[in-house]
């Protein structure tokens with residue numbers, strides 16, 4: 001669309017937002033307004049008071065809760081948005097362009113020959129029957145909103161739900177009672193697509209597999225704006241992976257409400273139709289991983305025909321900190337990495353997002369060498385599952401300014417042939433496809449020869465050299 005038009009839209013959106021309540025605030029009805037224009041039945045959850053503490057689900061599986069013996073370490077107090085300054089001291093989730101800390105390292109490029117391609121082929125995962133799901137209550141305030149990005153959300157105009165997707169999930173709306181701790185189906189081996197990817201006319205071949213919508217309350221812009229940027233960035237497709245709904249009022253300020261799930265499906269569908277023939281718009285979800293909610297996530301993944309289910313482990317969640325932040329800073333980081341492996345071992349996800357996100361927890365003291373052994377064993381476990389890992393370019397905008405993961409960890413992943421999917425984790429349109437060539441070069445330096453993405457929950461591997469040239473070619477063609 002024309003720039004002025006976009007501008008207009010933006011201005012309008014801004015105005016709208018201004019008059020709205022920042023969701024980060026305990027405003028239980030942040031969506032009242034936007035909902036008005038949404039014909040959708042947006043169930044505004046009634047503030048059912050749910051103890052905002054996580055329902056103490058029995059730690060499913062082996063969610064270790066290591067208790068690091070306090071090694072004279074500092075007790076880690078925690079989160080609080082830090083002011084923007086040169087040296088980032090606290091895990092300031094909100095810090096966007098914050099100057100990072102002196103990185104611990106910048107590993108020299110040292111290609112380790114490695115071909116990506118693990119995982120035995122197996123029957124494709126089939127979507128099962130939708131399970132009824134409840135309407136999540138949760139106007140529970142939570143100030144952690146900023147945790148991820150830090151800004152106030154702004155829900156845009158939501159389209160009317162359409163498609164059978166909506167219908168499908170309609171059925172799935174009413175259960176809740178997620179039973180924490182219930183056993184889930186045993187993990188199945190990942191599936192590798194046999195389909196041979198073909199470049200578009202403009203030469204595009206790759207996808208940006210991680211981005212959001214305003215439904216998560218901390219992302220801005222219409223999905224179509226993300227699509228427009230995807231085309232400009234030289235991509236063949238994009239996959240929306242907004243923050244999934246969660247039961248029990250789990251960190252509600254950074255995710256869509258249960259009652260907005262259908263709306264999410266229709267938003268993505270709307271963008272898909274608008275860009276048909278120009279960009280392959282796919283449906284994904286960034287599914288929270290938190291011990292005890294596996295059963296809920298399992299059901300969630302069956303409520304729509306997802307192309308990609310990305311596991312998101314967020315240490316910034318108040319629920320996570322309350323439960324696991326104990327002992328030393330290092331101990332907390334180890335717990336996080338252990339959970340990363342546990343999330344892969346559940347078999348619920350195609351890929352695990354921003355693997356070393358926890359380096360933003362006390363970023364000023366992050367030192368990879370100290371945690372390297374822990375990471376090595378965690379990667380051994382993940383490699384066994386066949387689950388992919390993400391190379392998230394948004395890390396450059398976080399407190400510890402470096403992609404997630406950093407190059408040293410990337411090399412360790414390459415040695416274990418763990419497939420990698422690149423995602424921008426865009427919370428605003430201009431970030432779609434950002435730093436992809438840099439990310440691809442990092443992969444090459446780490447020893448990778450292939451990079452992947454998912455469609456219909458099946459992994460597709462591409463030669464990195466082909467992807468790099470496709471991005472350059474398509475970006476030029478669509479400039």
Ligand SMILES: [Zn+2]
Nearest residue numbers: 148212216243
């Ligand atoms: Zn987010």
Ligand SMILES: [Zn+2]
Nearest residue numbers: 210211286425
């Ligand atoms: Zn994300």
